[in-house]
Amino acid sequence: MAYLLSAEVRAEIDKWLEKYPKDQKQSAVLTALHLAQEQNQGWLSEDVMDAVADYLDMPKIAVYEVASFYSMYELKPVGKHKIAVCTNISCMLRNSDQIVKHLEQRTGAKLNGTSEDGKFTLKEVECLGACVNAPMFQIGKEYYEKLTPEKVDEILDGLE
Amino acid sequence: MDKIDIEIDGKMVQVDPGSMIIEAADEAGIVIPRFCYHKKLSIAANCRMCLVDVEKARKPLPACATPVTSGMIVRTKSQLAREAQKSVMEFLLINHPLDCPICDQGGECELQDVAMGYGDDVSRFTEGKRSVKDKDIGPLVSTDMTRCIHCTRCIRFGEEVAGLRELGATGRGEHMEVGTYVAKSVKSELSGNIIDLCPVGALTSKPFRFSARAWELQQRNSIAVHDCVGSNTQLHIRRNEVMRVVPQENEAINETWLSDRDRFSYVGLNSDDRLTQPMIRQKDQWIEVDWPTAFVAMKDALTACIEQHGPEQVAAIASPNSTVEEFYLLQKVLRGLGSNNVDHRLRQKNFDDQDEVGAYPGLECNLSELAHMDSILLLGSNIHHEQPILGHRVRKAARRGAQVLALNPLKFNYHFPLAAESVVPPAELCDRLAGIAKALMETQQAPEDAKKLLANTVVSETDKVMAQHLLQAERAIILLGTLAQHHSHAATIRRLSRLICQMANVDLGWLTDGANAQGAWLAGAIPHRGPANSSLTAQGVTAHDAFEKALKAYVLMNVEPNLDCADGRQARHALTSADMVIALSTFKDPLLMEMAHILLPITPYSETAGTYVNVMGEWQTARAVVTPQGEARPGWKVLRVMGNMFNLPGFEYTSQSSVLAELKEQLDNASSSGGLQWVCPESLPNADKGYLERITQWPLYRVDPLVRRSQPLQETTLQDAVGIYMHSDQAAKLNLKAGDVAHIEQQGTATLNVFIDERVPLGSVYVPAGYLETADLSGGSIVVRRDK
Ligand code: SF4
Numbered sequence: 001m002a003y004l005l006s007a008e009v010r011a012e013i014d015k016w017l018e019k020y021p022k023d024q025k026q027s028a029v030l031t032a033l034h035l036a037q038e039q040n041q042g043w044l045s046e047d048v049m050d051a052v053a054d055y056l057d058m059p060k061i062a063v064y065e066v067a068s069f070y071s072m073y074e075l076k077p078v079g080k081h082k083i084a085v086c087t088n089i090s091c092m093l094r095n096s097d098q099i100v101k102h103l104e105q106r107t108g109a110k111l112n113g114t115s116e117d118g119k120f121t122l123k124e125v126e127c128l129g130a131c132v133n134a135p136m137f138q139i140g141k142e143y144y145e146k147l148t149p150e151k152v153d154e155i156l157d158g159l160e
Numbered sequence: 161m162d163k164i165d166i167e168i169d170g171k172m173v174q175v176d177p178g179s180m181i182i183e184a185a186d187e188a189g190i191v192i193p194r195f196c197y198h199k200k201l202s203i204a205a206n207c208r209m210c211l212v213d214v215e216k217a218r219k220p221l222p223a224c225a226t227p228v229t230s231g232m233i234v235r236t237k238s239q240l241a242r243e244a245q246k247s248v249m250e251f252l253l254i255n256h257p258l259d260c261p262i263c264d265q266g267g268e269c270e271l272q273d274v275a276m277g278y279g280d281d282v283s284r285f286t287e288g289k290r291s292v293k294d295k296d297i298g299p300l301v302s303t304d305m306t307r308c309i310h311c312t313r314c315i316r317f318g319e320e321v322a323g324l325r326e327l328g329a330t331g332r333g334e335h336m337e338v339g340t341y342v343a344k345s346v347k348s349e350l351s352g353n354i355i356d357l358c359p360v361g362a363l364t365s366k367p368f369r370f371s372a373r374a375w376e377l378q379q380r381n382s383i384a385v386h387d388c389v390g391s392n393t394q395l396h397i398r399r400n401e402v403m404r405v406v407p408q409e410n411e412a413i414n415e416t417w418l419s420d421r422d423r424f425s426y427v428g429l430n431s432d433d434r435l436t437q438p439m440i441r442q443k444d445q446w447i448e449v450d451w452p453t454a455f456v457a458m459k460d461a462l463t464a465c466i467e468q469h470g471p472e473q474v475a476a477i478a479s480p481n482s483t484v485e486e487f488y489l490l491q492k493v494l495r496g497l498g499s500n501n502v503d504h505r506l507r508q509k510n511f512d513d514q515d516e517v518g519a520y521p522g523l524e525c526n527l528s529e530l531a532h533m534d535s536i537l538l539l540g541s542n543i544h545h546e547q548p549i550l551g552h553r554v555r556k557a558a559r560r561g562a563q564v565l566a567l568n569p570l571k572f573n574y575h576f577p578l579a580a581e582s583v584v585p586p587a588e589l590c591d592r593l594a595g596i597a598k599a600l601m602e603t604q605q606a607p608e609d610a611k612k613l614l615a616n617t618v619v620s621e622t623d624k625v626m627a628q629h630l631l632q633a634e635r636a637i638i639l640l641g642t643l644a645q646h647h648s649h650a651a652t653i654r655r656l657s658r659l660i661c662q663m664a665n666v667d668l669g670w671l672t673d674g675a676n677a678q679g680a681w682l683a684g685a686i687p688h689r690g691p692a693n694s695s696l697t698a699q700g701v702t703a704h705d706a707f708e709k710a711l712k713a714y715v716l717m718n719v720e721p722n723l724d725c726a727d728g729r730q731a732r733h734a735l736t737s738a739d740m741v742i743a744l745s746t747f748k749d750p751l752l753m754e755m756a757h758i759l760l761p762i763t764p765y766s767e768t769a770g771t772y773v774n775v776m777g778e779w780q781t782a783r784a785v786v787t788p789q790g791e792a793r794p795g796w797k798v799l800r801v802m803g804n805m806f807n808l809p810g811f812e813y814t815s816q817s818s819v820l821a822e823l824k825e826q827l828d829n830a831s832s833s834g835g836l837q838w839v840c841p842e843s844l845p846n847a848d849k850g851y852l853e854r855i856t857q858w859p860l861y862r863v864d865p866l867v868r869r870s871q872p873l874q875e876t877t878l879q880d881a882v883g884i885y886m887h888s889d890q891a892a893k894l895n896l897k898a899g900d901v902a903h904i905e906q907q908g909t910a911t912l913n914v915f916i917d918e919r920v921p922l923g924s925v926y927v928p929a930g931y932l933e934t935a936d937l938s939g940g941s942i943v944v945r946r947d948k
């Protein structure tokens with residue numbers, strides 16, 4: 001099953017494995033899942049998780065437990081761009097509702113859903129620690145802060 | 161280590177340092193409520209029900225995870241403790257559905273019990289409760305996951321005891337769910353234990369479900385009868401019917417566990433085809449008769465046969481699950497009639513070393529010692545399937561760091577890592593043992609004849625490694641499983657094992673078939689010795705030879721010849737051509753009825769008192785817990801009357817215990833016989849058979865008539881389905897692929913589905929026994945081709 005993980009992903013996991021004791025391969029599970037998710041269009045299918053389990057000599061269920069615990073892992077297919085929008089207290093006070101509404105309009109995706117063309121997924125998340133510049137969202141590894149509807153348009157226009 | 165003093169609820173108790181408050185309290189008989197804590201599992205401390213008040217602590221502490229310290233003062237019922245416990249209870253009940261009236265656990269539920277003591281009578285929670293979808297985890301355990309309180313006992317059991325991490329907690333917080341995540345059955349031979357472990361009604365017994373309430377049941381102690389461990393059980397009875405089976409704690413044997421086979425085989429007790437009336441075949445008609453008629457018919461037929469052909473033309477073959485009393489009386493009847501042809505070793509093919517065995521084949525250590533071995537060689541044993549409880553003990557040893565070695569004709573998936581493994585075709589097993597022995601000879605003293613025997617043996621690297629492990633281990637044991645004992649060169653395997661044991665100074669254990677092989681040996685249900693190991697002037701023939709020679713009359717005791725014998729085909733031929741076949745049987749097997757002439761209904765273990773001796777020589781007597789069905793009678797009573805019918809002396813028993821006492825007296829007076837001695841085989845078998853070999857074993861739920869009748873066990877996916885299993889390269893050679901249907905000839909024929917299975921070594925195919933579809937196959941070379 002390890003073939004489901006690309007050679008690059010495996011090489012990268014191997015690098016992490018070097019940091020941990022040989023008999024505790026499961027220590028690399030978080031990174032491995034991130035890498036696997038990136039390689040697999042942004043989400044973790046069962047067979048990809050199984051591949052990670054096999055690669056790290058872990059029971060499959062132990063990998064499912066980790067993947068379902070953290071909200072950064074997607075267990076269902078996501079759009080090409082996953083927009084993680086914060087609606088926690090600071091952002092809410094700075095009108096994140098408006099940002100959400102605007103995002104829904106622009107992308108055609110409902111909050112916690114994916115647009116029909118498969119381009120966008122909107123995901124409501126809790127505080128991402130950027131309260132000083134609320135409201136904010138995250139796309140990929142980038143934070144976008146001090147958002148206004150205009151700024152959102154600009155950002156979305158810049159996406160393919 | 162010195163004990164330390166602590167005070168719990170004003171009571172001074174002495175406890176081992178390092179133990180937890182809850183252990184100390186349990187020992188002192190002070191009740192602390194708990195859900196997640198279980199003495200056989202690791203500590204999770206996640207339910208918080210066990211909070212107690214510890215002096216000088218700033219807040220209540222979990223008793224299950226707080227180690228005792230000298231002078232500690234604990235209060236389990238102070239106001240602080242009570243408040244904490246009550247609050248936790250309230251939290252635990254927030255999401256619990258409180259559906260006790262429709263819950264199978266009702267009346268025996270830890271949550272219900274604890275809620276009685278610590279819960280409030282009204283709920284302050286008005287919000288919506290969460291609900292969780294039920295999972296289908298197979299035919300044995302049913303789930304109502306909304307009731308789950310996330311104690312994680314079932315999860316820890318999988319990881320720590322069963323060795324299969326299948327259940328887990330996915331999601332988090334409010335969304336946490338216990339389950340398998342992907343829909344699948346739990347595949348463990350010990351899975352039923354999670355029913356006992358689950359403190360609520362989330363995991364309950366599927367076969368028992370909705371059939372009775374806990375308070376309607378009476379509990380009776382009994383012994384499990386499907387493996388040589390003899391787990392202690394409790395049968396739960398309602399209106400003269402066994403409703404379910406649960407373990408009875410016995411630290412020396414099954415601890416708190418029970419295998420699924422022992423737990424769910426009871427379903428077969430009430431199967432539709434119970435034999436409840438004696439029957440006689442007249443021409444081709446079976447007619448039901450009363451006992452006196454049946455006994456007279458039996459006597460006349462056997463007498464005629466003996467007069468005409470001599471008593472040596474009579475053989476008695478008994479299931480290895482029979483009781484000591486049955487074995488004893490069966491051999492007494494037969495020997496009284498002048499025949500020594502008594503045997504219980506249905507599945508063995510080779511008996512050359514039977515005279516070299518001590519009092520009985522068994523374990524040279526006790527079960528708890530098994531977990532403290534430093535090295536264990538599993539020889540021809542899929543131990544989890546053959547002896548589930550022992551599998552757990554071996555796994556315990558492995559978790560302690562023991563080097564487990566495996567030498568098998570199939571690659572088994574053990575639940576523990578192996579330090580070395582050889583998977584070789586059956587014919588090569590002896591060579592590998594010879595290799596290990598020869599590797600030992602480099603440093604160890606060896607008998608001259610052994611050196612000569614192994615002169616040409618080539619030692620492989622793995623042989624050397626195994627020899628090293630056995631030698632270096634402070635304590636080690638070789639465990640002979642069914643694949644070793646049913647081998648056509650079993651005697652050589654056992655002799656070589658003994659040689660290795662002598663040289664490396666390790667123990668030997670035979671994991672015998674059935675529940676009472678040890679009892680059979682001691683009671684004399686063997687052809688070459690009388691009861692209590694007494695010697696005989698003339699030896700009888702073994703079960704195998706009795707069928708091969710096709711005698712004139714047979715007495716069978718709970719044997720289904722097609723499915724239970726080493727060579728079902730041969731057994732059937734012998735029985736169909738015999739003049740008289742008398743079958744003492746619990747079930748009305750249609751195939752048995754084709755061969756038998758007289759059927760005598762005998763009771764299963766639940767309906768008779770009887771004694772079983774387990775693999776470490778522990779005698780355990782079980783009582784009858786329900787009355788016999790119909791006219792069925794305990795085997796010992798039937799055999800006693802048989803003795804009376806033939807006017808044999810000494811058949812005046814009035815109870816099962818008087819039979820037992822007679823044998824025990826003989827044992828007390830018997831001289832103790834030594835262990836298996838090294839006897840040099842004449843030669844080593846030739847490994848190159850030059851033909852395709854068949855590997856066979858009994859899948860775990862096909863081992864005896866009772867389990868075969870337990871539908872829930874048959875529905876599990878754990879055992880190998882009927883078919884022919886082979887390596888992909890082997891399949892390619894035979895021009896077969898997965899999904900094909902193959903035609904097989906091995907004297908008889910079979911048509912079976914092909915499974916590709918890389919566990920099977922090249923040069924052999926694996927065809928499980930115990931299925932009707934494979935019952936016509938015999939021994940020797942096997943021809944496999946694609947079915948047209
Ligand atoms: S199913 Fe039962 S044993 Fe398992 S976590 Fe839930 S309550 Fe505990």
Ligand code: FES
Nearest residue numbers: 086091127128130
């Ligand atoms: S509340 Fe939105 S980033 Fe902290």
Ligand code: FES
Nearest residue numbers: 205207208210224
């Ligand atoms: S029993 Fe102590 S926390 Fe659960």
